[in-house]
Amino acid sequence: MNERPELKQAFGRLLGPGVPEIGCAECFDKLDQYVELELAGGDTEAGLPGFKAHLDGCPACREDYESLRALVGGGQAL
Numbered sequence: 224m225n226e227r228p229e230l231k232q233a234f235g236r237l238l239g240p241g242v243p244e245i246g247c248a249e250c251f252d253k254l255d256q257y258v259e260l261e262l263a264g265g266d267t268e269a270g271l272p273g274f275k276a277h278l279d280g281c282p283a284c285r286e287d288y289e290s291l292r293a294l295v296g297g298g299q300a301l
Contacts (some may be wrong), residue, residue, distance in 0.1 A: 250284045
């Protein structure tokens with residue numbers, strides 16, 4: 224079967240994440256917790272469900288995450 228990744232990606236955007244998603248305000252409030260948990264090697268999805276899905280879909284919050292991650296982690300964001 225010939226898969227069409229662009230079609231799969233389009234459907235994924237239409238359907239949204241398969242997990243609960245948070246909003247920008249909650250993301251901003253808990254961003255430090257997420258980064259600390261991530262740096263400690265914790266399970267970010269269990270600790271803050273829907274957070275990664277929001278970061279994957281929101282360029283503004285992703286930029287804030289990458290900046291904070293680089294600042295406190297001394298390295299690149301995931």
